[in-house]
Amino acid sequence: MACFWLAAALLQMNVLVHAPETYNLSNTQTAIIMSLIAVGIGFGCWVAGMLAKDRVEVGMAPLGGLGLSICMTIFALFEMGLTAFIVILSIAAFFSGFFKVPLGAWIQERVEGRKLGNILAYTNMITFLFILISAGIFAACMKFGNTYTVFAVIAIVGWIMTFVTAFKVPAMLVRFIADSLAKIYFRYEVEGKENIPKRSGALLVANHISLMDFLMIVATIPRQVRFVVAKDVYDFWAWSWLTKRMNLIPIATKGGPERLKAFNEACQREINAGHVVVIYPEGQISRIGHLLEFKKGVEHIARGIDAPIIPVHMEGTEGTFFSYEIGSSNPIKALKGFRKRIHVSIGTPTDPSSKAFHLRQSVIEMSAQSIEKRFADEHTLGLFLKNTAKEMGDLTCTHFEDGGVITVKELALHALKWKSVWMKKSVHKIGILLPKNRENMLANASLVLAGKISININPSFEDDQLKAIVLESEVVLCEEAQRSKLESLGAECLLISDFLKELENEKDVSSVPNHINKIGHGKEIKTTDIATIIYQYDEENNIVRVPLSHMNVMAGIKGLLLVNKFEGGAKMLGLMPFHTSNGYILDLCMSTFIGVQNFHYDPMKGPEAIAAKMKAEQVELFVGNRALIESVDAIDHKVWASVKTLISGEEKLNEELRTRLKETYDLEVRESLHALRSGTLIALNTPDYVVQGVVGRPLVQVGSHEASLGRPIPGLAIRTVEENDFDHVLDEDQVGRILIKGAAVTPLLDPSFYYKGWVDTGRRGFIDEAGFVHLSE
Structure with a gap:
């Protein structure tokens, strides 16, 4: 600090002589230059304070010394015009602030209590001593040299300050640079x-x-x-x-x-x-x-x-x-x-x-x-679709059973057209009872863009169960065959044929790719807005109502993508209906947004038809429960030859099948755990990572544990608690009730499912020391 004031005093005295002597300036003009120095120092101090905020950044001092030293070196070596002199002098003053502020703050931070006054007084005494010394140095320089000699001395002092400070506090310099x-x-x-x-x-x-x-x-x-x-x-x-x-x-x-x-x-x-x-x-x-x-x-x-x-x-x-x-x-x-x-x-x-x-x-x-x-604070599902359409719009995302296909760009453009029809209707909750076809997919996508809520209806529900669902829906989009039954339950029906006629009056934008940019225009949609309401069976065979927001769906998708690498264009067999949380999130949304080719297929056609479809399309990604996987395998073992990723539910496959898949096709079965009452994918086994390490030993990162259902999806927190005391959080390997929370978990479930921000999944299990989740049921 004292060296800084020595350099500052030398500079002040030298400018008072150098400006009139070199540029023939009057006293008033020289005073203006001196005021610019004060402004530069003040501005430098303000910027230094803004950069440091609530931290003491001593690492700024070497930077300030470097700037001051370079400017003084230029003055010592080169003659220049008045404008250049003023600019460089202002820069030097600016960097002086970077030296002064952190050192002053550092002293006040380091010294505690009553000692601070003594240290500040001692610092001021040393500072005034160095200022006095500067007067002697200035006199000697002017006797044996000129103002350029003084600039050279200031430069030498500056370089010494810079190197000493950098050597003394290299870690602080690194911290400031890193910041x-x-x-x-x-x-x-x-x-x-x-x-x-x-x-x-x-x-x-x-x-x-x-x-x-x-x-x-x-x-x-x-x-x-x-x-x-x-x-x-x-x-x-x-x-x-x-x-x-x-x-x-x-x-x-x-x-x-x-x-x-x-x-x-x-x-x-x-x-x-x-x-x-x-x-x-x-x-x-x-x-x-x-x-x-x-x-x-x-x-x-x-x-x-x-x-x-x-x-x-x-x-x-x-x-x-x-x-x-x-x-x-x-x-x-x-x-x-x-x-x-x-x-x-x-x-x-x-x-x-x-x-x-x-x-x-x-x-x-x-x-x-x-x-x-x-x-x-991030994008909604609609903006996610928009970005995907821009990045890989020409990639086919869905193959329908009737042989039709649709690309990501076509999906986005057609959904925009459908949206324009929905926006003219005053309804907000729309039930959908359609086959898993093109119209069903576009209806769901367009409702997302319109900021409305879709309710995909399970046709297998009993009438009393269906009645509650259709009454929550302000209108139900359906085919003529379902109309009479739905109306008998009190539903207001909108036939898909009538909707398509209304659609004919809308402008065709399928040939205008730039129209994709209109996604996100109009009604403001928040990530916390509900995108869909799912009615599905939980683990105890009770029907639960699961509202999923844009954030819930996106968090589930992105969490899955953080632990899985799906190749663009990979072929997936889409067997899950949209009226389930897995079907909506994985089959409808995720496969569309990550560029996977999804072959929609009706699982009711049976394992023989599914096996034939898998073989014909060379499916690479297959998701199914134990019963489906074993049934398909019983039809034809060779269907797994093309499969690279096989995701199953919580029920373990028989050991003979697991072993054969591994030995014959190097295919690992990746079990997963779902919380059906919250519509959340909780955990998933993922591939291990093995590579030769730098110290000669293999570097192994375990992603799966055969006895477990995997680690929690990123973004999801999980804990186990005592059955009768949810405040008692258990250690590893201790069996208890499984609780979850995170962006993928909806906050709009039955209140009885919640405990202090956590959702009770209703399942029992434990977490091992590596973080893998195990069920005890």
């Missing part, structure tokens, strides 16, 4: 910064999905943090001096238990000394989209610290620069994700006795909360 890069490249928000202790130590445990995670940690944590690095990297001669100055903690990649003991002790020393240490308990970057198992090492470190453990969750860096696509061993190197929204959540401090399992559960719950907040 600046993060602010430029991403749009990030931080929640829970108040949970980081201001002076005492803490252990941060964070999820790991990208090589850029360290950037977000450095940018968002309002403390200087200690990271862990491989010892080989730490000791490399070219930068070992820097790794030591940055207080990195080395961990040996080879050796026995002693290396881990030494690492744990190093972390404990740093934390107990009042520092913040960051570790990634997963031990590696997730390549499978799921949060991996938390290693027990975090518990070993925690045993020797007297400080809190703080969970941290980063959401949104997947799919960006230096993250990994599902199953990929190479990071993304293209500059993807520019200005993408990143959400960093800093959780509530927990006791150091916390188990790794509970820390992982905390991060999972934070993930669900942050994803729900992001989805609340």
Whole structure:
């Protein structure tokens, strides 16, 4: 700080001489230049404060010194016109603010209580001493040189300040650079910064999905943090001096238990000394989209610290620069994700006795909360369809049983035309009782665009059950064959034939691709608006009413895509009816939005017809329950030759079939768990990731567990609780009632299903230490 004032005093005295002597300026004109210096310093201080916000960014000081030094070097070496002189002088003044503000703030942060006054007084005394020294330096320079000599001396002082500051606080410089890069490249928000202790130590445990995670940690944590690095990297001669100055903690990649003991002790020393240490308990970057198992090492470190453990969750860096696509061993190197929204959540401090399992559960719950907040501000299903149509509009998304096909672009354009008819009708809830055909698909898509609610009706319901559904519908879109029955139940019917006649009066936009841009115009639709209401049987064979919002459907789709890689154009056999939550979300919406070719087919035709269809179309993605899969297999074993992804329900296939599929076709059966009362896909087994590691051992990430139903879908939190005490959250491997919450879970179910924001699935099971869900029923 004193050196800064020495340079500032020299500059002030020198400008008072240099301006009249070199540019023949009057005293008034010179005073104006001096006022510009004051304005530049003030503006620099304001910008420095804006960049730092609520943090003390000492890392700005080297940047400020660099700017000042470069400007003074230019003055010392080159003669220039008055305009150039004023501009460069203003720039130098601006960068001076970057030096002054952080150092002043740093002193006030570092010194506590009554000592602050003494330190500030001492600092002022040293500052005035250096200002006095500057007068002597100026006099000597003018006696033996000229004003250019003074500029050279200021430049030398500036360069010394810059290098000394950068050498003393390299970690703070790196933090400021990281924060600046993060602010430029991403749009990030931080929640829970108040949970980081201001002076005492803490252990941060964070999820790991990208090589850029360290950037977000450095940018968002309002403390200087200690990271862990491989010892080989730490000791490399070219930068070992820097790794030591940055207080990195080395961990040996080879050796026995002693290396881990030494690492744990190093972390404990740093934390107990009042520092913040960051570790990634997963031990590696997730390549499978799921949060991996938390290693027990975090518990070993925690045993020797007297400080809190703080969970941290980063959401949104997947799919960006230096993250990994599902199953990929190479990071993304293209500059993807520019200005993408990143959400960093800093959780509530927990006791150091916390188990790794509970820390992982905390991060999972934070993930669900942050994803729900992001989805609340994101696109509706209609805008999702619009973006898909622009990206891969010419790709066929659906094949109908009558041989017809429709591309994503055609679906969007025709749905817009249908929307115009719906917008002229005053009804808001529309029942749909149609075969699974083109008209059914367009009716559902157009109602989404119109901001109205579809109610797909299950024709197999009893009359008393149907009556309640059709009465909730203000009008039912149906065929002539169903008209009399529906009207007898009190429904107002709209025949599909009459609707199509009304459609003939609307302008044909199918040949105007740019018309897709009109999606989203007109009525404002929110992500929390209801898109459809599902009436379906739950696990106890009771009919439940499940309203699904745009956010619920999109969260289910995107959560599934985060842990599955579906090839564009892959062929899927669509057997699920739209009047079920799985049929609406997976068969209708997801297959359309991800570019999968969906072959709609009536499952009532039986396994023989289904097997023939699979073989004829070379189906690659098949979703079905145990009974259907085993029935199809009994018809023809060879139908699985083309299948790459086989998703089943919670009932396990017989062992002989599982073994044969694996040995013959290298096809893993991927069991899943659904909560029918909330219309939510809870968990899914996903492919394992295996590759040769950098230290000679295989790198394995387990995505499936044969005895389980998979890990929770990203964005969904799950816990098990005591049957008679939902406040008692259970440990790993303890059987209890399964509760869920997240963006994919509707908040509009029967109130009896909820408990403090969690939905009771009505199922019993447990979660193992790796996060896999098991049913006990």
